[in-house]
Amino acid sequence: MASSGAAGPAAAPAWWRLEMAAPAELEESLLWKLQSLGILRVAVRHRPETPADRQLLAWLPAIDWPEPQRRALVRALDPLGEPFGLALPAVAWHHQPEEDWSLSWKRHWQADPVGERLLILPAWLGLPEEHAGRLVVRMDPGSAFGTGSHPTTRLCLEGLEALAAVRGGSLTGLRVADLGCGSGVLSLAALQWGAASVAASDTDPLAVRATSGNARLNGTSLQVALGSAEALELLLEGRPADLLLCNILAPVIEALCPAFERLLAVDGIGLLSGLLVEQAPALAQALATAGWRAQLSERQEPWGLMTIRRAADVA
Ligand SMILES: C[S@@+](CC[C@H](N)C(=O)[O-])C[C@H]1O[C@@H](n2cnc3c(N)ncnc32)[C@H](O)[C@@H]1O
Known part of the structure; x- marks a missing residue:
């Protein structure tokens, strides 16, 4: 598991942001597993010009997710690739201060046109x-x-x-x-x-x-x-x-x-x-x-x- 930023009680972040690649076969199962663990602040980032290149993001309240829990979460995600013969992509954790987490979560959801007529x-x-x-x-x-x-x-x-x-x-x-x-x-x-x-x-x-x-x-x-x-x-x-x-x-x-x-x-x-x-x-x-x-x-x-x-x- 990779992590970034300073730890320690004084600098404790308000949120952890999980980032990982989301291969097409795994995206649905990953989202589903996170949901079932009560992790609802999730987003999938992709650029219109490279739709297959997708990143999964999830925001977890730091107070509920100390390191042992985050390790356990990654272990819970690990078997999801097995049915497809895939290893779980590397998981990165980033600190995120209280004041901007919700904005950054919402920023990843944009108006999404589908087909010719739907939005x-x-x-x-x-x-x-x-x-x-x-x-x-x-x-x-x-x-x-x-x-x-x-x-x-x-x-x-x-x-x-x-x-x-x-x-x-x-x-x-x-x-x-x-x-x-x-x-x-x-x-x-x-x-x-x-x-x-x-x-x-x-x-x-x-x-x-x-x-x-x-x-x-x-x-x-x-x-x-x-x-x-x-x-x-x-x-x-x-x-x-x-x-x-x-x-x-x-x-x-x-x-x-x-x-x-x-x-x-x-x-x-x-x-x-x-x-x-x-x-x-x-x-x-x-x-x-x-x-x-x-x-x-x-x-x-x-x-x-x-x-x-x-x-x-x-x-
Ligand atoms: C891939 S999601 C599809 C959600 C939505 N229809 C869509 O197209 O985005 C599959 C949904 O089926 C539900 N589901 C799984 N097994 C089911 C079953 N046996 N009967 C009814 N719903 C089921 C899951 O809870 C989940 O909400």
Whole structure:
């Protein structure tokens, strides 16, 4: 573990800032692990010209994170690379004085245009003039995972735009189900595109709270429940959705796919992400067994977006 700056009680910093490279395969797991440890002040820094070169930043109150705890935190992050055969990138710690920590955290979240029409906007920012014509989804990035910057989230957001394009420019009239809603970013984008209603669920109480909070922030309403497919099914009250959104890791999608039949109408369409392109053939096979025709419709290496329809519907 590298660290910088003076230590000692007299010079004790108010915050520690963790910095590390965030390879695409690990970014989601790292953010998730930090969240689950109660570390919510996180940001991912990247430049538009080098989108693959991403840095993860996290701010920890110094009083709660003395050196043994920081070492334990790095040990807790260490195994996250194993499923991908990757070592954890080097972690650097920097002192940060009390007065500027929140500003520096917020500085890393900017208005984020997605596709041709959507804008993800941090709660505290005004709408930049150059984006005035875009559909705006406001987010509180401190409250939960899923700010729109992760490639799998972007694939889904762009998938919504592509779907709207083939439907004459909107998702008007569609009933949407969002399984694993996180911050609610996909639900809120679907509503911005004109969806008639959204039902969402997540197994993490933090995510349920964040989705409700972000819905309020956007002055919109949706239904959100704690739980997985069965909770979503209850919200749908026996009327499967027209559009299913599910951005979770491939093994979880595979485990959940037998339930899709109850979540998605016969002529419905599903957008699935969270899968690595190399996992697509095996996942498509599992989906086929469950009665779905799956197509890898977009990719942002190493991640893919899969579109599903009922097998009989496209045969
Ligand atoms: C990668 S995040 C996606 C968040 C958001 N939908 C997005 O696209 O940015 C995956 C979310 O799925 C949730 N999740 C994981 N397993 C789940 C399951 N079996 N059922 C429902 N939600 C689950 C996690 O808690 C997390 O919020």
